[in-house]
Amino acid sequence: MFLDGFIRMCSDGFSQGWHERNGGNLSYRMTEEDVDAVKSTFTSSPRHCSMAFSAPELRGAYFTITGSGKYMRNVPLAPEKNIGIIRIDESGTGYDILWGLVDGAKPTSELPTHLMNHTARMKATGGACRVIYHAHPANTTALTYVLPPEAKAYSRVLWQSETECAVVFPEGVGVVDWMVPGSIDIGRETARLIKDYRAVIWTFHGIFGSGSDFDETFGLVHTIEKAAEIYLKARGAGIIRTITDDELRALGDAFGVEINKAFLE
């Protein structure tokens, strides 16, 4: 059941230490079967909310989404208070809250980035992408203090920090330099990058990851965070050697993945 997977991801992220206070948020674009499985629990008098942006490609789509100001650690204890199900209305500029988000709660303040990312990844993957996840992992965020805000610099450092990385995200990662969170502008900029990179790092803030299911999305963010941790440990100790570009090319050949040539030297 999708709701179990959603709730498990919230609690796994908290266990990793990626969700201090209300940090981070999660959204899942539901399938027709998902909707059928839970529609008997939908309210007959939904709360309608309008958005300051439009998401025309998502008209009629249903999302399970975390609430603004809600703590990931509380999601398993009281799902209906901390998460909800929304349906984007026919105008594409608002939504109805059909289940959960009780007591006047609203979806995450990062709704613009979530919905714009869903639109971008839905197009990039022919509809396969369903999960958008925002977390505040410490090592990934620390990395943003020591690297220039360029996709090539981050992608190379991460690929070089753990052999798995170039296979897991051969396209590299995108980077958004500091912007006001929760804004429509940061949503647009993140979505522009996430069509090419499944993960986008927000400078001095955290990361957005995407994927077709919860495992894939959590695994992607986990892999990036682990590589960032290894890099920072190695950098602290003093790096004397690393994975070479020829070794990265050999990985691509062995695993049949196209490693982004623009980032190889």
Ligand code: 13P
């Ligand atoms: P929300 O509580 O509104 O989801 O915000 C948390 C966050 O991480 C903002 O970037």
Ligand code: ZN
């Ligand atoms: Zn955040």
